[in-house]
Amino acid sequence: MVSDATGHLKVFLGMAAGVGKTVRMLDEGRAELEAGRDVVIGLLETHGRAETEARAIGLERLPRRRVTYRGTTFSDLDVPAVLARRPDLCLIDELAHTNAPGLDRPKRYEDVELILGAGIDVLSTMNVQHLESLNDKVAELSGVRVRETVPDTVLRRADEIVLVDVTPEALLERLRAGRIYPADRIDAALSNFFKIENLNALRETALRQVAENVEAQRVEPVDDVVAQAVGERLMALVEPYPGAQRLVRRAWRSAQRLSAPLDLLWVAPPGGARPGGDGETARSLHALRQLASVLGATMVVEEGDDVAALAARVAGERGITYILVGASRPARGLGRLREPLPMRLVRLAPGVDVRIVADRTRMRGRREQRR
């Protein structure tokens, strides 16, 4: 163990309470103890679970620090005691916890950072919904918003993240068997947070998070400029007519797969972006804006005659790496002499990929005609 450097942080990440994060942390702590390292439990939250309590037997447990605030006594992690005891490895449960009022730092992850700074290794636990960037998404998935969040940088700073995974069915079985909450809380848990669809979505989120973290650790950008070059950003060229939604949906799916932001650009004819245009266009534009908003995309409207030049300019300004355009109908008459839009985009926006999105509704039409 290197004691003069910053400690090593390992986080056990789970989709929900009861997956076995704390048990796994204790097992790992015990293995380290048996390997000859100096291990202590800085803070353990068993939530009255006998199985968890049993796993802690044999591990040294530091007493909690007690603070009295407005007549109420709270107990929490005793950071000065950990620093004074100076173990090789400290087990600190519930990284996202908010400290009791009156303690030195408001959040437990700040205590952990201090302990790591003293060269002590830390094992800790957290659920995926506590991650700040996922808070909104998880609130939407589960209908439950957690107030205790951890900035993404804390998890990114972790040297190792271990996903503690069980199937949603197995977790529900544990819950019904009373292994997670006492009997009087089981029904409420089953009808609120612990629904199979919630757990499936949370599990997927946790799996993705760990996968993304592995990917992020594999590619370490040197600086912000490199990070910008590595990060993808998509832009779809749209027009306010019903068929544009198809392109937006396809672009959004691509953005989801790349974990990239999506912009929608409408190059309106001069004066065409003013409110109160013709009914059909205004309605379609409103629908596009609604769609952009619900998808989390940004709608950009620019006025001008030269679609390709404007799109290239906006792409440069917004750091776009992909431009998606719909398949245009074959040009007729003098239009044949004009350079096609995708080719102009390739020429005017060097370094930006241009993708032509096929209209699969026509594909199905052709297929059914052949039958």
Add this chain to the structure above:
Amino acid sequence: MIAITVAFLVALACGVLLGRWAAPRRTRRGSRDARPEAVRRILLPFTGSSISRRAFDAAVRLARVENATLMPCYLATVPLNLPLDAALPAQCLRAMPLLETIEQRAVAQDVAIDGRVVRGRTFRDALRRILSDEHFDRVIVSAEHQAGHSLTGDDLVWLLDRADAEVMILRPAPADDRAVAAEVIGHF
């Protein structure tokens, strides 16, 4: 010189005419996409990851007969702890493939389509918002009831009472298990 100019203009005119003659279907399709203001609009709201097959078939049949635009509309619910204009990526993951499937099937039957996603605190609230924002001639819903996942009986009564459109509520039937689920052709 004059002869060359005349020959050029004649060739140009021929080219334009040939282009128009060679693409008669595209012209018709184009006029269909740009529908006039007075076109009939049929709203087909749905809430989950599938839509009643009976409701979909009825809506497509009517839209085809009446030359109307079919407007499938996903009713998204926003939890109270999020602002009403919050992005809803998780619900969109269910809705977008289904909208794509509906669109592919409807277009294959030569029905014009214009999808919507509308947010509300409840399904009824979302429905109220779309009905107040836009005009529809017809609303088609299925009376299938899955607790918490579809419009309730009260919602349907509310719809009959409040919608400024002809409302068709389709009786649940054994065939309802053949719902239209996301089955997108090609990579989506």
